[in-house]
Amino acid sequence: MTKWQGLVLFAVAACDPLDPTVPGHLVRKTVVEDASLPAISLNGSRFHAEAIGSPNLPTIVFLHGGPGADYRSLLRMADPVDGARLSDRFQLVYWDQRGSGLSQRHGRAELTLAQYRRDLLAIIDHYAPNRQVLLVGHSWGGMFATTFINTYPSRVAGAVLIESGPLTAETFTRLEGDLFDLNPGREWLNDYAWSTQFFSADDHARMDFELMLGNGVSQPRHHQRLSPDPEPTWRLGALAGTALLDDGRDRHGRYTFDFTSQLNTYRTPVLFIAGARSEILGPSLQTQQLALYPSASLHVVDGAGHDVPWTHAAEVVRAMRPYLLARAGGIR
Amino acid sequence: MKRPLLTAVAVMCAATCVDAQWNVARFDSAGARAWLTGGLDPAVIASVGFAGVVRPNGHAVQLGVEGTLGGGTFDVGDYRLRILGTSSMLQLGAFRLATSAAFVTRGTRNTVYRATNMGADVGATVGHYRPRWFLAAEGGFDKAIVTHVAFTRTYREVHHPEARSGWYVDTGGNWRYGVMSGVTIGRTEFVVRAGIPRTEGNRSLVVPAYLTVGIGRRYP
Numbered sequence: 001m002t003k004w005q006g007l008v009l010f011a012v013a014a015c016d017p018l019d020p021t022v023p024g025h026l027v028r029k030t031v032v033e034d035a036s037l038p039a040i041s042l043n044g045s046r047f048h049a050e051a052i053g054s055p056n057l058p059t060i061v062f063l064h065g066g067p068g069a070d071y072r073s074l075l076r077m078a079d080p081v082d083g084a085r086l087s088d089r090f091q092l093v094y095w096d097q098r099g100s101g102l103s104q105r106h107g108r109a110e111l112t113l114a115q116y117r118r119d120l121l122a123i124i125d126h127y128a129p130n131r132q133v134l135l136v137g138h139s140w141g142g143m144f145a146t147t148f149i150n151t152y153p154s155r156v157a158g159a160v161l162i163e164s165g166p167l168t169a170e171t172f173t174r175l176e177g178d179l180f181d182l183n184p185g186r187e188w189l190n191d192y193a194w195s196t197q198f199f200s201a202d203d204h205a206r207m208d209f210e211l212m213l214g215n216g217v218s219q220p221r222h223h224q225r226l227s228p229d230p231e232p233t234w235r236l237g238a239l240a241g242t243a244l245l246d247d248g249r250d251r252h253g254r255y256t257f258d259f260t261s262q263l264n265t266y267r268t269p270v271l272f273i274a275g276a277r278s279e280i281l282g283p284s285l286q287t288q289q290l291a292l293y294p295s296a297s298l299h300v301v302d303g304a305g306h307d308v309p310w311t312h313a314a315e316v317v318r319a320m321r322p323y324l325l326a327r328a329g330g331i332r
Numbered sequence: 333m334k335r336p337l338l339t340a341v342a343v344m345c346a347a348t349c350v351d352a353q354w355n356v357a358r359f360d361s362a363g364a365r366a367w368l369t370g371g372l373d374p375a376v377i378a379s380v381g382f383a384g385v386v387r388p389n390g391h392a393v394q395l396g397v398e399g400t401l402g403g404g405t406f407d408v409g410d411y412r413l414r415i416l417g418t419s420s421m422l423q424l425g426a427f428r429l430a431t432s433a434a435f436v437t438r439g440t441r442n443t444v445y446r447a448t449n450m451g452a453d454v455g456a457t458v459g460h461y462r463p464r465w466f467l468a469a470e471g472g473f474d475k476a477i478v479t480h481v482a483f484t485r486t487y488r489e490v491h492h493p494e495a496r497s498g499w500y501v502d503t504g505g506n507w508r509y510g511v512m513s514g515v516t517i518g519r520t521e522f523v524v525r526a527g528i529p530r531t532e533g534n535r536s537l538v539v540p541a542y543l544t545v546g547i548g549r550r551y552p
Contacts, residue, residue, distance in 0.1 A: 017478070017501040025496045184376060190403040191442035193375035193539045194410050198440060198447050198479055200504025202533030210538075212444050212491060232490045 063141030068241030070101025158327030223305030275304030371544030409441030
């Protein structure tokens, strides 16, 4: 070995080179890689999940946004509000959906709308066996709640849909172009594109890491709070996001899903909540979507954007607590 | 109005056969070249480059340097510097095969991380080269070999406190497949490149195509 070869080897060793695919280097470890995380195994997958409150109380299952995000930003709704916690009266179930957040990663074939509905049914059966539950869904979580109610109405005693995404393909197609700011001159988009020279999105870790570049800044019309105290996430499941969207399309790329086809039989009252400043998924859209349920009402939170469960958690809890308590009385 | 303009361009093209192509297969003259490029590759970019021809052992090799700023605001945090060599390897009549190799260093600064990268780019171009125009296909591979990554405070505070800053190896690489074409007018040449980039794992990129336009000038 020459002196120069030795020097190069020493330099590389001194740098302690890192592998981007090693769990935890770029993005957080999932429950598969970190046994200390709270988790349950269901339906052939391992889910990041936790329950707060007595299992004997009525159960609220929280459904996070995305698809592909995680429940971290919904945890504030478990904090005390006006001296009381939701968990004083309910069992709160938080979980990261399949391929999302800190739950186990899966290939595209296992990330479908039907599988998601089966997963939620398994979650309900696990935490509230033979009982109805209440659903609280934010953004995509509102869509998820609706498609579940559309399929398994007898398992849901009520639902709070916070800033729900479009519930039909027609509405999604109409709004899709407004959801993201794809102006070629935008810094976030160029940063995202430029970053592809540094990291290739060829595995889950790098794919999820790259997606973080658009987090919070790619949707300015959501009017989310970027600083201080922005809405946090643990990890974005990039493949879950694209696979679920693709599952709602036909082979020509046209959206075909309809989460509302059976809703006319669901007579249970549903509560919609919207942030007053949210332009695309805010009060205007939710007013239209109210009509898709036979019985629904809308509460608008002043000064809030799409991230209302994080920035205005107390107001959201105040708005939904009377509704949840009323619905809990009718749980079978 | 259009016809006189087209006529003027045609006359200019016909009046000259000066080789001013800066990134293709003709190195018949020994002049230096400078160029400006703009477009989408892989973000919005603006580049400036300079190259000259050397002839070790009588074989012409174009050596050059190209600096690029990327991003919506063209801040200096998103940069790319290529030191490149290009050489014509094969000629059959008007058809030529050229190959290139480049050392690449680049940087980025965004909401999630800052990075400095060193990499390599190899490529080949095969095409039909006439005195006043050319049309070629290109392919190549740009590899990020070592990358120093430093995560932002926001990323650590809001998403991942234990993210590992440091030197990463083998973070990625991108293939490119495309076409390029150009016309020469006097000492000036206009070149258009377009194509598709794919990751080394054959996935589409965020921006699934590249398109650049450039203007180059030969200096005798």
